Amino acid sequence: MSVVLLVVIALPLLGAALLLAGQPAAGAGADGAGGRRAQWTGVAFSGATLALTVALAAGFDRDDARSMQFETDKVWASSLDLHFHVGIDGISLPLLVLTALLTFLVAVHSLGTVPAGGSTNAYLALVLVLEAGVLGTFAALDLILFFLFFEVVLIPMYFLIARWGTPGERGPAAFKFILYTLLGSAVMLLGFLLVQAHTGTFDITQLTVGAGDGMSRGVQITAFLAVALGLAVKVPMWPLHTWLPDAHTAAPTGGSVLLAGVLLKMGTYGLIRIAVPVLPEGAELFAPYLAAFGTVGIVYGSLVCLALLRSPDGDLKRVIAYSSVGHMGFALLGIATLTPQGINGALFVNIGHGLITGLLFFLAGAVKERSGSVLIGRIGGSLYARAPRLGGLLAFAAVAGLGLPGLAGFWGELLAMYGAYDPAAGLDRPLYRVLLAAAGIGTVLTAAYMLGIVRKVCAGPGLGAVSPVAAEPVARIEPLPDIGRVDVLAWGPLVVLTVVAGLWPASVLAVTDPAVRALLGGGS
């Protein structure tokens, strides 16, 4: 059965290779038959990958979610002590399915619209390589292998932004993305090597059981600093987040969805899987800092969003990007409590944020396509009147994003804050209470800007009236194309899962909780 996991990682790569080999001759338009074939190839391979991850989830032994399943362990380069060691437990399984789902939806979305910039084949091939990198990261159980898959996503994401992004801003944004995250992962690699130099192994499962054995407190602190710093760039943690708004704003819709939906999760996943259990003493020392920076991110992210909403050229995608900084702040806060509740909360934030922000970016892309602008001042408002279903859906996603109970955004934030109320023994309890209060204020601010989006974009006068918001002097409110068939296919699953995860949180928590407890239990 373990071969299924290998196929899950290899299948997107195979699809990418086929797409690149089938590259139509230069000059053939993206709309030609070649482009159609590429779109269906992308859908087929990402769909097959999704089906296999669902099969993995079905075959996953839920009663034993704490231990690794579908494991493969082969020596790759013995001199480096590098093993091709992959496997999944309750922590990685939901993220694996989320990744396959979002990639599939991006491929489906490409059936309707392919961003201009290059050949359809190359676009979908890059998306598939990206998927393989993320899936590999969530399955890797060897530090070097984890690092390797972590790096695999860089080049495809760079090209997705640099070639298919918004003209004018994509070049610098793409460089900023790749240089920032590479610096992070290079520092992370140093931490991994330090761990190996003292423990003699790169194997994550062994290191988790060892829980810091063989490393002095000083080594653990140094290694944690390096690993967490590298991962914090990816999360992104305030103040290392500055690459993110530019990258999100410049990226094409599919790129933004994947960037927010799955790439950011690699950072929080790495903290949960590696930094905290492998380096417990380092984690204990730095947890308050992580929590503080996370909380600053929550408040800062929402304040920036509010400012962007007020500014005449606030960018809808930029608002969503900064909202990601805030949401990931909740994940950081949850992790930094070092409690099962907090870490479960962080994992739930990951899932919820992946679904909701993925949907928000899809919708922002749709609004941009239809109204011709992504600047809030120029979209023109009145989306309820111009495209009622699109407007309704945007309002739904915004409300889910503010953490309304009953939707997927709620449970993660609640659990993270619950963990902060009662952090692990040895952590400064009053500090966490203060942070909890600040995070609480952050949720209010989040609600303010999310509703602000609804007010500025969705609400407004009816059809035929003169637009009060649009920049043009006299602009009539005209109808926009509403949700099409492809859109229903691409967005429907996200809506359904947002509701399901909100009403039935146990669907995720029952899988993650045993694994989280096993992780925190470590050797003790």
Place this chain on the structure above:
Amino acid sequence: MTVAISPQGMPTASAHDSLSLVQDIDWAAVAPPLALAVAALVVLLADLFLAGPRKVWLAWISLGGLAAALVLLLPLNDGDTRATFCAPANPTTTPGCSYVVDDFTLVLQLVLIASAAVVVLLSMPMTAPRPWADERDVDSGVPGGEYHFLLLASATGAVTLVAARDLLTLVVALETLSLPAFALVGLRRDGRGGEAALKYFLMSVAATAVLLFGISLLYGATGTVYLDRVAAALTALDPRLETVAATGAALTLAGFAFKVAAVPFHFWVPDTYRGAPVPVAAYLSVVSKTAGFGGLLLVAGIALRPYAHVWGPALAVLAALTMTVGNLVAVRVATGSGDAVRLLAWSSIAQSGYVLVPFGTAAGEGADLSERLSASVAYLAVYAVMNLGAFAVVTAVGRDRPTGLLSDYRGLLRARPAPALAMAFFLLCLAGLPPGLMGLFAKVTVFQAVVAGGTGWLAVVMAVNVVIGLYYYLVWTALLFAPPVPGAPPAAEGTPEGPGTLGAAGALRVPMPFALAIAVAFVLGVVLSVAPQIVLQVLTVPGLLG
């Protein structure tokens, strides 16, 4: 005299042998450089008898000599250490042998010979009148016979250098490597080649003088030229001689630092690479540099090991400077003049810095020094593949687009998908990012050595440098995939012209030897990315440096 040396390095020669004044030579051990020397002479003679189109045979003879040398390496790879040209052992000293074939020698000889063969492939259209050469190559006017003779002679020096185990053989081999290289740089009959050669010559001669001075001081202090005896003498040195020995050590290392183009001994590199024919630049940046590092590894790792606490920190600073200066200037070249060969020159300086990094950890624990230095050997092997690959594509592209600017590479994917994809792969290998896994593994190896050695600051400097380096490699890679400039003449594709004719409107034709060179480097690169253990096994060879 042939001395069989057991893996522990203890001599098993009888006392009778060691008193004999007539030396037996282990011909098998010296066969690879000998084959190259013979091939060099054959090329020189054959040049007299071959005329016109038949001069293409010169290149094939060159390749044949290199192939023979490769084959002659095979029987040496039996796990035993062979030593020849040995001084008689006496009770107070360790055995002194001038020429030793061990795992270290074999690995580097393999890299050197294979790299030289790729350079010969790259030189073919430039030196052969037919069937590949055409008016584009005639301009360069490089005489084939002399060119291949000099190349083989220089390669002989390189191959000997990594087997040398005494200071004098090292110097002689180094000069055998360098003297023909000056001529190679200047062989092109235009002003630029002459200027580049003169610059290279003057700097090199100065470095040789420094090196010889250093060696004479070391000899004066220790009374021996054999590397292992120098090490033994340095550990039990008369305190009054310590200043002399330390000065000698510093000057010797400075001489080698010039060869490997370490900052601040790097000034000759960009101008020399730019002025030389591109295949010669490839030769200098791979073969000459690998041999130079071989010498540095031998001198630092064996002879001067007792002074590791002195040269370790010094070389750490040198490594940090080398990669930082190399990368920063490369970024300036990429954003400024955009000269492809100059960019590769600065990039190769930066890469030298990465190779130097394991040296910088030497001050740590002395016991497993050779284990850490073997990371440099692994990096050199990988560097040879990726850098030669990049130079091969630059040679091929430069033939049709002689401006040699990065902008020539815009839209190369449309015009020539295969070389463009290969170039992207080599550049990402040099940057150390997937899919260039080979380069990534090499960098991880160096990082591992430096973290194990406990030189944290150097690791951080290198991490920052990897990020800086990514910038210009990525600029170049992105150009390959960028759409062609609107308004530029469309690249003519599939025009029914024979090989070796000028393609219309800048279309790129890749002659067979170039295609072969690129393919060899690409296949090797892919193989080493999938199965890095092939190279990385040098890390776990016990006692790679004796």
